Amino acid sequence: MTHQEITLTVNGCRxxxxxxxxxxxxxxxxxxxxxxxxxxxxxxxxxxxxxxxxDGVPSRSCLMLACASEGRHVVTIEGMRGPVADAxxxxxxxxxxxxCGFCTPGMLATAIDLIARKRASSEDEIRRELAGNLxxxxxxxxxxxxxxxxxxxxxx
Amino acid sequence: xxxxxxQLETRNDLQVGxxxxxxxxxxxxxxxxxxxxxxxxxDMREVAFVRSPVAFGKLSPVEIPxxxxxxxxxxxxxxxxxxxxxxxxxxxxxxxxxxxxILARGKVRHVGELIAAVVASSRAEAEDxxxxxxxxxxxxxxxxxxxxALDEGAPRLHDAWEDNVYLSSGRTIGPFDEAVARAxxxxxxxxxxxxxxxxxxxxxxxxxxxxxxxxxxxxxxxxQRPHLIRTMLAEQLVGIExxxxxxxxxxxxxxxxxxxNLYPEEVALAAMAMELxxxxxxIEDRYEHFLSASQSRQHVQRLTAYAMRTGELLAIDARxxxxxxxxxxxxxxxxxxxxxxxAVLPGPYRLxxxxxxxxxxxxxxxxxxxxxxxxxxxxxxxxxRMMHETAVAIGMEPHAFRARNMIDAxxxxxxxxxxxxxxxxxxxxxxxxxxxxxxxxxxxAAQRLVTAGDRRLIGVGFGCYTEQxxxxxxxxxxxxxxxxxxxxxxxxxxxxxxxxLVTTGIKSQGQGLETTLAQxxxxxxxxxxxxxxxxxxxxxxxxxxxxxxxxxxxVMAGGAVEGAATRLAGKIRAIAxxxxxxxxxxxxxxxxxxxxxxGNLSFAKIARIAYLELNALPPDIEPGLEVxxxxxxxxxxxxxxxGVHGARVAVDVDTGEVxxxxxxxxxDCGRIVNPMIVDGQIIGGAAQGIGQALYEELxxxxxxxxxxxxxADYLIPGAVEVPRIALRHRETLSPFTVxxxxxxxxxxxxxxxxxxxxxxxxxxxxxxxxxxSIPIRPRDLWTALRDKSFAEMEP
Ligand code: FES
Ligand code: FES
Numbered sequence: 001m002t003h004q005e006i007t008l009t010v011n012g013c014r015x016x017x018x019x020x021x022x023x024x025x026x027x028x029x030x031x032x033x034x035x036x037x038x039x040x041x042x043x044x045x046x047x048x049x050x051x052x053x054x055d056g057v058p059s060r061s062c063l064m065l066a067c068a069s070e071g072r073h074v075v076t077i078e079g080m081r082g083p084v085a086d087a088x089x090x091x092x093x094x095x096x097x098x099x100c101g102f103c104t105p106g107m108l109a110t111a112i113d114l115i116a117r118k119r120a121s122s123e124d125e126i127r128r129e130l131a132g133n134l135x136x137x138x139x140x141x142x143x144x145x146x147x148x149x150x151x152x153x154x155x156x
Numbered sequence: 157x158x159x160x161x162x163q164l165e166t167r168n169d170l171q172v173g174x175x176x177x178x179x180x181x182x183x184x185x186x187x188x189x190x191x192x193x194x195x196x197x198x199d200m201r202e203v204a205f206v207r208s209p210v211a212f213g214k215l216s217p218v219e220i221p222x223x224x225x226x227x228x229x230x231x232x233x234x235x236x237x238x239x240x241x242x243x244x245x246x247x248x249x250x251x252x253x254x255x256x257x258i259l260a261r262g263k264v265r266h267v268g269e270l271i272a273a274v275v276a277s278s279r280a281e282a283e284d285x286x287x288x289x290x291x292x293x294x295x296x297x298x299x300x301x302x303x304x305a306l307d308e309g310a311p312r313l314h315d316a317w318e319d320n321v322y323l324s325s326g327r328t329i330g331p332f333d334e335a336v337a338r339a340x341x342x343x344x345x346x347x348x349x350x351x352x353x354x355x356x357x358x359x360x361x362x363x364x365x366x367x368x369x370x371x372x373x374x375x376x377x378x379x380q381r382p383h384l385i386r387t388m389l390a391e392q393l394v395g396i397e398x399x400x401x402x403x404x405x406x407x408x409x410x411x412x413x414x415x416x417n418l419y420p421e422e423v424a425l426a427a428m429a430m431e432l433x434x435x436x437x438x439i440e441d442r443y444e445h446f447l448s449a450s451q452s453r454q455h456v457q458r459l460t461a462y463a464m465r466t467g468e469l470l471a472i473d474a475r476x477x478x479x480x481x482x483x484x485x486x487x488x489x490x491x492x493x494x495x496x497x498x499a500v501l502p503g504p505y506r507l508x509x510x511x512x513x514x515x516x517x518x519x520x521x522x523x524x525x526x527x528x529x530x531x532x533x534x535x536x537x538x539x540x541r542m543m544h545e546t547a548v549a550i551g552m553e554p555h556a557f558r559a560r561n562m563i564d565a566x567x568x569x570x571x572x573x574x575x576x577x578x579x580x581x582x583x584x585x586x587x588x589x590x591x592x593x594x595x596x597x598x599x600x601a602a603q604r605l606v607t608a609g610d611r612r613l614i615g616v617g618f619g620c621y622t623e624q625x626x627x628x629x630x631x632x633x634x635x636x637x638x639x640x641x642x643x644x645x646x647x648x649x650x651x652x653x654x655x656x657l658v659t660t661g662i663k664s665q666g667q668g669l670e671t672t673l674a675q676x677x678x679x680x681x682x683x684x685x686x687x688x689x690x691x692x693x694x695x696x697x698x699x700x701x702x703x704x705x706x707x708x709x710x711v712m713a714g715g716a717v718e719g720a721a722t723r724l725a726g727k728i729r730a731i732a733x734x735x736x737x738x739x740x741x742x743x744x745x746x747x748x749x750x751x752x753x754x755g756n757l758s759f760a761k762i763a764r765i766a767y768l769e770l771n772a773l774p775p776d777i778e779p780g781l782e783v784x785x786x787x788x789x790x791x792x793x794x795x796x797x798x799g800v801h802g803a804r805v806a807v808d809v810d811t812g813e814v815x816x817x818x819x820x821x822x823x824d825c826g827r828i829v830n831p832m833i834v835d836g837q838i839i840g841g842a843a844q845g846i847g848q849a850l851y852e853e854l855x856x857x858x859x860x861x862x863x864x865x866x867x868a869d870y871l872i873p874g875a876v877e878v879p880r881i882a883l884r885h886r887e888t889l890s891p892f893t894v895x896x897x898x899x900x901x902x903x904x905x906x907x908x909x910x911x912x913x914x915x916x917x918x919x920x921x922x923x924x925x926x927x928x929s930i931p932i933r934p935r936d937l938w939t940a941l942r943d944k945s946f947a948e949m950e951p
Contacts, residue, residue, distance in 0.1 A: 022280065031278075036194035037187020039409070041357045042442040046867035049357055077187030093181045096836045100666030101184030102191065102357040102409030123880070130875035134867070136357045136410050137666050138836060139843030140875040 006070045010035070011079025019066045026050045026061035028069070029076055037077040037105050041134070048133035051106035052076050058113045077105035084115050087150045095146035099137035106133050111147045120151025169746070171675045171685050172895065175832035178671045179690070180664070189407040192361040192378045193439045200363070203425060203438040204282035206272040206289045207447060208264035211300065211520035211860025212311065215264050216292035218272045221285075228285060230273040230428055232259040238427040240392050242420060244484035246491065247636035251323045254314060254490075254518070256483040258392075258420045258427070264293060265313055265482035266520050267862055268447025270420050273428060275436060298520040298860035302456055302479035305517040313482060313518040322480050322490045322516040325498075329573050330509035335471035339462035343546045348929040349534050349909070350853040351454035351479065354527045355872060356665075358409020359445045364425040365435030374402045375426055378409070380416040380663050381703030384639060386695050388418045388486060389426055396430065405693035408665040412844070412905075413526035414449050415665070416705050417485040421448070446865040450525030451854055453493060454479040455534045461542040462509075467552050467560040471509035474501055474538065480516040481523040487639050488525045491516045495635060496531025499574045501539050504583035504622050504798060505561045507573045520860035526705065528841060528905040532621060533848065537930060540619045540910035544917060545926060554914065555591050555618055559584055562620075565888070578622060579791070580888045581798040581824055589822035589884040590618060590802040599804065599918075606922060608946035611809045613922070614817070617914025619801045619907030625899025626711035628792030642788055644712035645699035646720040648677060649782040650728075652767045654748060654760025656681065656688045658717060661701010662709040663693045667901060668833040669709055673717050675829055680721030681728075682745030683759065699784055707899030710829060711795060715787035715894040724783040731762050734774045787894075795890040797898040799823035801842070801907035803915040809923070812937030814850060814916055816877075819908075822884040826898035831885075834900060839881045841904020847873045848905075849912040853931050922947045 007016045010033060017032050026043075029035045029052070041049035043062045050062040053075040088111050091097070098104045110133050114120040119129050126147050127140070135143065150156065183189040206218070218231045235258060242256040260271050271291045276282035299305045299313065305320040313320055336342075363376040373396055379385050382403040390398035408415065421438060429436055440449070456477040462470045476497050480490030494514035502510060547557035563570050565582040572578060599616045606613060624631070629642030645661040658677050664670060670690040678685035692698055701713070729740040732750035735757060736743070744751045748759045765772045766781040773779060789795075804818040821838050828834050851871040855863040864870040889896025909930045916937070917926035923944040929936060 020280070027279075030194075034196075035187075036190070039191070039358070040193065041359075041409075042867045044442065044866055044868070047357060047442075077185075080187075089185045092185060093177050096178070096832050098181060098184055099668065099836060099840060100356070100358065100408060100410040101180070101189060104184055105187055108185070127875040132874075134357065134872060134874060136355060136412070136844070136872065137840045139839035139841075139878050139881060141839050141878075141880060142836060144875065 004067050006067055008069045008071060009073045011075055021065070021067055023066040024062055025064040025066050025069050028066035029061060035076050035078055039102050039105055041102065046134070048106040048110065049103050051109040051133065053109050053112065058109050077108055080108055080112060084112055084150070084156050087153065087156055088112065088146065091146035091149045095142040095149065097138060097142040097146040103133060103135040107135065107143060114147060115150055115156065120147050123148060126151070171678050172829050174830065176671055176675055176685060176830055178668045179674060180668060180670050191358055191407045191409055192363060192376050195363045195376045195406065197363065197365050197435040199434040201275050201277055201434055201436050202279040202282045203436050204274050204279065204286040205270050205421065206274065206286045206291060208260065208267055208269040208271055208291065208293065210264065210293055210295050211267050211298035212296040213264050213293040214296065215260055215262060215271065218289060218291055221288050224285065227432055228275050229289065232257060232261040235259055235424065235427050238394050238430065239423055240394065242392065242418065242486050244486040244489045245638050246489045247638065248323065251491065252317050252321065254483045256420065258423045266522050267860060268444065268522060270424065273424055300519055300521060300856045300858055300860040302454065302477050302517050302519060305519050313520065320518045322484065322518060324513070324515040326513035328511040332471055332509040332511050335462050335509040339470050340465045341463045341546065341549050342460055343542065343549050344458070344460040345541060345545060346928060347457040347459065347538060347541065349453055349455040349537060350931055351451050352527065352848050352852045353449060353451045353854060354412035354414035356410030356412060356414060359440040359442060360415060360419065360421070360449055361439040362422050362425045363435060363437040364429035366429045372400050372402060373426060373430060374404065375422070376404050376406055377422060378415055379405050380411045380665060380705055382663055382693055382695050383661055383700050384703055385418055385422065389423065392423045393426055403695045405663050408663065411665040412528045413530065413705065416703070417450055417488055417525045442867060443865050446862060446870065448522060450485055451481065451522050452524050452527035453534055457538050459538050459542050461546040463546050463550060465550055467550060467557050469505060469507060469546065469561040472501065472507060472542065474498065474512045476514045478514065478516045479519050479521065481519060481521045483523045485523045485525045487637065490518070490524055492526055493524060493531050493534070497535040499576060500532050500624065501535040502572045502574055503536060503539050504563055504620050506563050510573045521856055528844060529902045532623065532902070532906045533845065533909055536619055536621045536906050537909045537913065541913055541927070544617065544914040548921065555587060555596065558618065558620060559587055562587065576624060577793040578796045579890050579892050581622065581796055582886060582888050583620065583798055585886060586798060586800040586822040586824060587618070587620060590800040590820050593820040593822070593882055593884060594802040594804055594818065612806050613809060613919040614804065614806050615915045615917070615919025616802065616804050617911050617918050619910030619914065621799055621906045623707065623797040623903050623906060624794040625707035625797055626789065626893065627706065627794030628789045630792035631794055639702070641702045641706065641708060642792065643786045644708070644716045645701040645784070645786045646713060646716035647699045647782065647784040648720045648724050650724065650759055650763045652763050654758060654763055656683065657691065658688060659691045659698040660713045660716060661699055662704045662713040665704060667709065667837065668830065669713065672710060672829045672833060673713060676714050677717050677721045680718050681725050683748035687748065707901040711893050711897050711899050712787060712789070714829070714897060715789065716785055718894045719787050720783045720785035723785060724781065727777070727781065727783070728759065728762055730777055731765055731773065732757050735765065735772055789892060791892040795826065795893050795898045797823065797825040797900050797903050799903050799907060801911040803911040805912065805915040805919055807916055807919040807937065809941060812934035812941065814932055816846065816879050816912065819879050820882040820884065821904065823903055824886040824888050825900035825903065826890045826893070827887060827896040828885065829897060835883055837900055838883060838904040841902065842881050842908055843873055843878045845905045845908025846878055846912065848930060849909040850931050851877070922950070
């Protein structure tokens with residue numbers, strides 16, 4: 001059996017697909033479901049561009065097999081909504097946290113998690129937590145500033 | 157901190173000069189931007205390449221697997237009638253041209269060279285099929301080191317050449333021998349700079365489709381120069397006219413020079429698409445990127461500085477040996493790096509005499525191309541290391557030695573010893589800004605107290621540069637470039653509803669040009685920038701232009717947009733005046749409204765008149781509201797940005813580890829159009845430079861096998877490695893450009909290796925150890941420190 005039928009929730013919608021066992025979650029999202037907001041920068045688990053939230057946990061969709069997402073809740077950049085996501089988007093824009101925008105989907109996923117885990121209270125902490133997400137354009141300063149500004153908010 | 161911004165003519169209604177939020181962010185933050193890998197055409201198939209696993213070898217014709225489908229395997233033989241080899245030329249005597257086949261034939265010359273292409277319905281299946289094709293290659297001894305490439309008896313890469321030299325050139329300028337004879341101090345150093353690559357987070361990629369009905373070939377391509385790629389494709393492909401080729405560069409996930417040249421993959425996809433009844437797509441994976449995206453900056457250098465004990469720098473003698481890889485890329489060629497390095501070496505200094513020799517050699521490695529700064533990071537590293545070491549030899553404070561020899565602001569325009577014409581700049585002020593920010597006095601005070609027992613030593617260092625940007629036809633002609641980047645284009649159309657569409661020949665890759673160009677157009681037209689929509693990157697939609705390279709787009713496309721907008725504003729005034737009963741000079745354009753003494757008209761109304769209500773349009777005014785303008789700078793030698801980077805480091809004497817404590821960039825890019833974007837460009841560039849200074853290195857073994865083929869082998873800095881970068885801005889306007897702007901895209905990346913290497917050398921002065929190679933590896937420092945001892949007195 002090289003194929004398997006799976007059902008998962010993506011951005012709030014229940015979706016089913018017949019997938020090859022070797023298919024990655026990233027390829028499932030991008031190629032089968034057309035959710036190309038998730039980007040592939042290395043496909044070997046280093047750059048973090050492909051990071052999506054799986055049951056709320058940031059996960060490398062290039063390393064995770066599609067089959068392993070059976071029954072899970074996956075959120076991609078297209079489905080990142082709500083006050084924290086909105087605040088982050090606004091902060092990213094205001095702090096110039098993106099240039100080419102290729103790393104941005106993974107940065108947003110990671111940032112949402114940082115805010116949720118309350119790990120965005122200082123510059124040092126944010127830098128450490130961002131260690132798994134590479135950006136070649138911004139030098140990280142805008143990213144750190146953006147996440148810090150949202151981390152400091154008490155209304156979210 | 158724009159201290160002297162008050163000197164500038166500032167009108168508070170201007171949008172140029174404001175940190176306007178970027179127009180491009182919304183789609184990127186929503187995840188709806190479309191990069192090349194996101195393009196999907198009906199019935200599209202996927203391509204994978206069979207690449208050479210060896211660096212040098214004799215290649216037998218590829219055997220097609222018996223069970224392969226008729227359209228699935230593409231060899232050199234099969235494409236021969238469709239494509240011509242890539243031969244990058246340079247109009248300079250003695251330059252050796254390489255002939256790079258699209259798919260290898262006869263010989264392979266670097267690991268990763270294309271041998272065959274396969275087509276399948278998914279990428280995974282294409283890769284499966286590619287793996288079954290094992291090319292027959294008889295290995296030859298390879299050359300992977302640039303010095304070894306020069307050895308007598310070294311294997312020769314190209315049969316038609318007598319040696320492995322692409323080009324060697326040299327010159328002696330000024331009274332060099334007298335300077336050498338007069339000098340009281342001579343300092344010599346050998347330096348090495350490792351090969352690096354631009355490494356955008358988005359890899360390369362191409363989608364190609366051929367419409368048999370119309371005969372139109374469409375390529376979606378992650379490229380910096382869509383129009384020039386189209387022009388080159390028309391030359392490389394047999395049987396298609398340029399007018400039937402459309403190149404669309406969609407959203408680009410960074411490029412930094414790495415997506416400027418024409419690649420064989422692009423020609424192969426175009427040619428295959430012309431033969432196939434369905435569109436095809438190839439998206440480079442990161443492993444392929446390390447094998448086959450252009451690489452840069454590998455130097456072996458020998459420098460000697462001649463100076464007087466008073467601190468007068470007399471002369472520099474420089475030799476640059478650059479590793480050019482196996483093939484010259486089109487159009488940068490393999491010698492792009494060496495030529496630039498030699499020209500820019502004198503930097504911001506008054507230098508009476510200069511001798512240089514550059515040699516670019518062929519090796520069995522991937523070809524080289526531009527990477528943010530081209531030649532300057534290496535030249536500035538060489539020059540600034542020499543400024544530092546010469547100052548130490550004389551016993552002067554390095555920054556004082558620099559200031560002593562810097563060109564004064566009042567001397568501009570200044571022609572450098574290498575013939576570059578600096579338009580304006582205040583280098584001494586930038587230096588003192590950086591010195592102040594680094595608090596050199598306190599570093600010196602701390603260093604005086606250091607004892608042999610201190611295992612963590614601090615040091616401070618600087619790197620100064622001038623950066624030629626937005627140079628025009630004259631300069632490119634002088635370099636021998638077959639394409640002279642002499643102009644840039646803009647077309648502006650105001651639609652009947654009053655909204656503004658600007659199309660231009662450049663291509664933004666993350667620089668925010670959709671925002672900055674909108675600011676420029678908005679000011680010239682008199683309406684809010686939000687209403688200006690910039691489109692770029694489509695050869696069918698946009699006027700012909702040269703693309704985004706060489707820090708040219710803001711100045712060149714900015715000039716074109718300003719020129720087109722000013723002309724369009726004139727027409728708006730004329731139409732308004734005719735309808736408002738006044739003279740065009742009485743009309744003021746603001747907020748999308750033309751206001752005269754007796755009334756006003758909205759741009760929308762004026763546009764309606766121009767297109768749809770011609771009754772109200774005077775017959776001597778041409779209908780429509782659209783203007784095209786090509787901007788050619790009045791002075792073509794370029795406009796010079798400048799900067800001084802300062803670094804403060806701590807070096808662990810026991811491990812050789814370097815910690816970057818503080819970093820400052822004092823820079824001057826003329827008129828700042830968008831301060832937020834300028835800061836972002838500088839910080840981002842500096843982060844790349846920090847990567848090169850401390851971490852990045854493409855390693856090859858002696859057989860030419862690349863050793864760095866994942867992001868776990870080749871280390872780019874993360875958020876922890878890049879410190880907060882402090883910025884100091886000055887705005888010395890260019891006398892030659894529209895509103896005094898200068899290019900700045902590359903500046904940030906130029907000086908970090910120099911500044912950091914000087915800081916580390918400063919820290920280790922008591923041990924008599926100084927930095928000779930980049931990246932600064934802990935192992936190298938540790939080895940150098942091992943048999944050195946601490947000098948009780950400052951040397
Ligand atoms: S693409 Fe998944 S970590 Fe880089
Ligand atoms: S914005 Fe380009 S990689 Fe992060």
